[in-house]
Amino acid sequence: MDDDQLDESLRAAARDYHAPPETPRDAMWRAIEAQRRVDRARRPATRRWIPWAAAAAALIALGVGIGRLSAPGRPAGPPVSAPVAATSAPRVNETAYRLATVEHLGQSEAFLTLFRASVRSDGQERLASATARQLLATNRLLLDSPAARDRRTRVLLEDLELVLAEIAQLSAGGRAEDRELIREGLARGGVLSRLRTVVPAGTIPTRGNL
Amino acid sequence: MDDRELIGRVLTGDPRAERELYDAHVDRVFRLVYRMVGDIHRAQDYTQEAFIRGFRRLADFRGDSALSTWLCAIAISVTLNGLRTLKRAREREVGLDEAPALRSRAVEADPDLKVRLTRAIDGLPKGYRTVFVMHDVEGYTHEEIATTLGVQPGTSKAQLFRARARLREALADFARE
Numbered sequence: 387m388d389d390d391q392l393d394e395s396l397r398a399a400a401r402d403y404h405a406p407p408e409t410p411r412d413a414m415w416r417a418i419e420a421q422r423r424v425d426r427a428r429r430p431a432t433r434r435w436i437p438w439a440a441a442a443a444a445l446i447a448l449g450v451g452i453g454r455l456s457a458p459g460r461p462a463g464p465p466v467s468a469p470v471a472a473t474s475a476p477r478v479n480e481t482a483y484r485l486a487t488v489e490h491l492g493q494s495e496a497f498l499t500l501f502r503a504s505v506r507s508d509g510q511e512r513l514a515s516a517t518a519r520q521l522l523a524t525n526r527l528l529l530d531s532p533a534a535r536d537r538r539t540r541v542l543l544e545d546l547e548l549v550l551a552e553i554a555q556l557s558a559g560g561r562a563e564d565r566e567l568i569r570e571g572l573a574r575g576g577v578l579s580r581l582r583t584v585v586p587a588g589t590i591p592t593r594g595n596l
Numbered sequence: 597m598d599d600r601e602l603i604g605r606v607l608t609g610d611p612r613a614e615r616e617l618y619d620a621h622v623d624r625v626f627r628l629v630y631r632m633v634g635d636i637h638r639a640q641d642y643t644q645e646a647f648i649r650g651f652r653r654l655a656d657f658r659g660d661s662a663l664s665t666w667l668c669a670i671a672i673s674v675t676l677n678g679l680r681t682l683k684r685a686r687e688r689e690v691g692l693d694e695a696p697a698l699r700s701r702a703v704e705a706d707p708d709l710k711v712r713l714t715r716a717i718d719g720l721p722k723g724y725r726t727v728f729v730m731h732d733v734e735g736y737t738h739e740e741i742a743t744t745l746g747v748q749p750g751t752s753k754a755q756l757f758r759a760r761a762r763l764r765e766a767l768a769d770f771a772r773e
Contacts, residue, residue, distance in 0.1 A: 396764070400713065403729070407630070
């Protein structure tokens with residue numbers, strides 16, 4: 387037998403090397419499916435929290451910024467040991483208020499976009515409601531601030547307040563119709579598109595920069 | 597339905613799409629794994645593990661190769677790791693001095709080509725054996741093997757050449773008959 391014949395014999399014999407039996411599809415699928423159920427139960431729970439948690443973190447940063455705005459200006463340096471009587475009203479920094487407003491509107495736009503995208507899925511009402519309440523608090527602060535002197539901004543903040551108030555009212559396990567109504571309200575009032583017009587592209591902040 | 601659409605559905609969390617994807621590729625993956633291990637239970641374990649890893653990493657699949665090739669690459673990786681672990685376990689169980697004696701006695705005792713070939717393939721180095729099984733047994737092209745194993749097609753050809761040479765050498769006395 388020469389090399390070619392041997393090679394041919396090898397190839398023929400090789401076809402029987404560990405000849406596979408019929409694929410045990412169902413038996414293997416049961417094991418895979420069980421593991422996938424575990425995977426699915428783990429992963430979405432983690433991922434669902436990420437955007438909401440990021441929004442909440444950004445909101446806290448914004449709240450701190452607004453708080454600093456509301457307080458009278460204080461020079462850096464050692465703390466003053468005795469209170470000084472106020473002789474004039476707090477100095478209002480228009481630019482800072484404008485920045486805070488843009489930041490808030492950017493946060494709201496991100497939140498409403500997220501809300502609209504997840505409106506058909508259950509189980510996120512509590513998170514959405516909590517985030518909406520925090521945004522609502524900031525929104526009211528801004529409505530009472532010099533930022534609302536601009537008519538266009540005030541109207542937008544007022545419309546935004548209505549939407550946020552509705553979302554804040556959502557309860558866990560709430561009706562799908564409630565979520566759908568809010569979504570329709572969003573579309574009807576064009577709040578999202580107006581927010582996008584006001585907030586310059588790429589400026590949706592995740593941290594306060596006041 | 598093509599793989600891209602199926603992948604999209606799996607990524608949205610559709611369990612039926614996972615089953616469809618599994619059904620479309622399981623035969624090819626299982627056959628390859630079984631050829632590598634020759635044991636139904638281990639082949640099942642490794643195939644299951646390959647699909648579980650595949651589903652977990654599906655978002656990373658870029659489509660540079662066919663999905664079946666990508667899945668086979670995962671399956672080969674799982675299988676080779678499993679065989680390595682198994683080999684270590686066996687080496688602990690059987691004294692190293694005893695093993696060659698057992699093997700040579702067995703080879704001499706059985707002159708049948710298929711049996712001797714099976715043993716010769718089992719005795720090939722891991723890389724040679726993988727390429728030989730994929731090419732000569734399962735009919736993969738060198739390009740497919742190269743993509744699956746992450747090597748150049750030339751490397752696949754060279755390994756196949758060496759694998760065949762080793763087998764010819766191992767079966768030299770049979771050739772003289």
